[in-house]
């Protein structure tokens with residue numbers, strides 16, 4: 001199409017929305033990293049806060065036959081908009097829309113909902129459109145015309161135009177839409193939603209387009225028989241996670257994909273771009289390409305965020321500095337924010353009413369008393385003769401442990417106490433080999449302290465039953481873990497825990513005062529429900545999964561609300577995580593009103609699409625200014641409420657957040673006040689510095705991978721320090737999985753089957769435990785071969801020659817060479833497992 005540089009970006013920007021199917025066109029592939037539908041909706045002249053408008057097609061002269069089918073009542077500008085440099089938002093705005101695909105977590109199957117949508121006012125017009133379109137696309141292509149005509153596409157709102165302007169002109173930009181509804185946070189880090197949504201997006205687009213040109217790349221869905229380059233050749237619009245794109249661009253891929261393949265990258269939640277994140281990795285690759293070759297055609301960068309954040313800035317100038325840093329990282333000179341049309345923005349958005357409440361303290365608190373005395377009891381054990389003797393004998397080697405044990409934090413309810421436990425545990429693990437008895441006992445004590453501390457926290461958050469449930473579960477876990485505990489000390493401490501458990505269970509409910517904060521929450525829920533009735537959609541944010549689960553359970557008796565917890569899926573399901581499938585199901589039910597209240601962890605603050613919510617309660621949940629702003633963004637209805645319940649300290653944080661948001665706004669103003677030339681100069685300078693430091697890093701990384709030494713090491717159980725595998729029998733599969741390549745392992749483990757998790761070509765089937773009851777990792781099935789994959793957090797690496805443990809945080813940190821395995825090695829290993837023929 002003859003366009004060069006950024007002009008062609010504009011062209012390709014259009015192709016996001018346009019003509020995804022046209023293969024004859026000078027194909028420009030667009031990687032869409034974490035797509036934000038709001039971005040599309042902006043180009044589609046639609047307000048779309050609730051539904052996911054993922055992509056749409058514009059008419060194009062090359063697809064005329066298709067075009068004739070669509071007749072929108074308005075927007076009749078000839079579709080064949082020739083993109084020229086003069087194109088601006090308004091030009092593109094006039095581009096005729098052919099079709100769009102709207103996505104919704106919920107299937108738009110129930111018809112009664114349709115009527116509800118029709119009643120909606122202008123505010124949700126865009127949503128109507130998309131809902132209709134989607135339905136039509138499913139049912140009847142012909143009726144589409146009339147219906148679409150009725151639901152004419154209104155123009156972009158003024159403030160949305162303002163936000164989209166830079167991007168539409170082909171400039172790199174960050175769209176910060178602090179209060180704007182058009183900046184819905186849709187795709188974030190949470191894979192499940194990306195996956196299912198994109199699946200739907202693609203299905204619908206496919207249906208509309210009868211084309212396979214839209215590619216979805218998702219972690220775990222890589223096809224192995226095609227090179228990435230080939231895959232990219234075939235499509236034009238891609239949805240993927242930043243990590244996956246990064247993997248595709250890596251040089252160790254067989255066919256690395258150069259960044260110049262893409263004409264545009266859309267980075268949603270782009271405040272994640274700083275620090276060690278995949279986003280930043282992508283931008284580092286971009287910078288390298290930019291520096292390596294002046295001619296390189298680089299993609300247009302469009303970032304979306306509710307707030308670029310201030311990185312704890314205390315004043316305007318440091319907030320500005322941070323903003324400039326983010327801009328540098330994304331090679332952005334032009335910020336997109338609402339300045340000219342603030343009034344228009346105010347008109348269309350509503351600020352939630354904020355209520356900040358300070359948590360209350362119970363007068364009598366027998367549970368807390370008991371837990372505190374239990375902690376003292378365990379801590380006193382550190383002074384026992386056996387422990388002291390051990391500490392004295394090994395004084396030199398273990399003075400760190402000694403120091404820790406002598407400096408137990410006074411305040412047991414604070415986070416510092418849990419931190420102290422974690423740190424001390426690490427120190428004790430390092431001296432496991434000094435004595436076969438005491439370090440193990442110390443670890444047991446620390447586990448018990450952790451249980452009591454967790455219960456203390458639970459007690460401060462919720463009511464008696466939650467604490468009872470928690471301590472019961474923990475003490476039964478502990479009895480299993482201590483099956484082989486043969487010492488008097490270990491049995492004593494376990495007996496003590498069981499007694500505490502019994503005491504809690506037998507407490508007369510009358511004696512235990514209800515948690516006043518929970519009462520406050522209930523009060524708010526009931527009051528708002530009276531007002532909102534069936535329209536009630538409440539969100540409660542809490543810190544941990546355990547709290548989410550327990551609070552949802554406690555609120556169960558509010559029958560009208562049908563409370564449900566909503567948590568992440570990353571780690572164990574036993575810890576209160578939800579499967580991805582379940583997450584979607586819960587969200588669907590929340591949308592349809594089956595559940596009117598969700599108790600969620602931070603997982604819901606970003607990265608998923610949540611329907612209109614009219615009250616959000618943040619319960620003892622501290623957040624930074626970005627999260628705080630994102631959470632507030634969850635409240636989308638007029639007259640919405642935000643209730644914050646926290647300690648004095650926690651609530652102070654919120655005040656600081658508000659101050660930081662103001663600083664951020666001022667920083668934006670300050671940047672906008674600079675001339676383009678000034679900004680460019682500054683950004684170029686710091687980009688050079690950034691690039692140079694990245695070059696140094698890259699060199700270092702290369703060296704360290706070269707410098708991995710061959711050494712005799714072994715991997716031991718973190719709990720009992722028993723050998724798991726010799727270093728030479730440890731292998732790396734697929735670049736990251738650490739596999740035990742020693743058949744004797746199967747005789748030394750016990751397995752606990754789990755619900756199979758399939759990612760890519762690997763299936764997780766069992767959890768793996770050592771003889772001591774400690775978890776080691778998982779069974780992964782790859783090429784029909786069972787492999788024991790060790791989890792770094794459960795093991796310790798020992799240097800055999802020096803007899804010292806190597807402290808690592810990630811497998812990558814192991815300073816020794818570990819061999820990689822390929823398919824053939826796996827097949828050979830599998831063959832060795834089979835019984836040898838007679």
Ligand SMILES: [Zn+2]
Nearest residue numbers: 717720770772
């Ligand atoms: Zn063990």
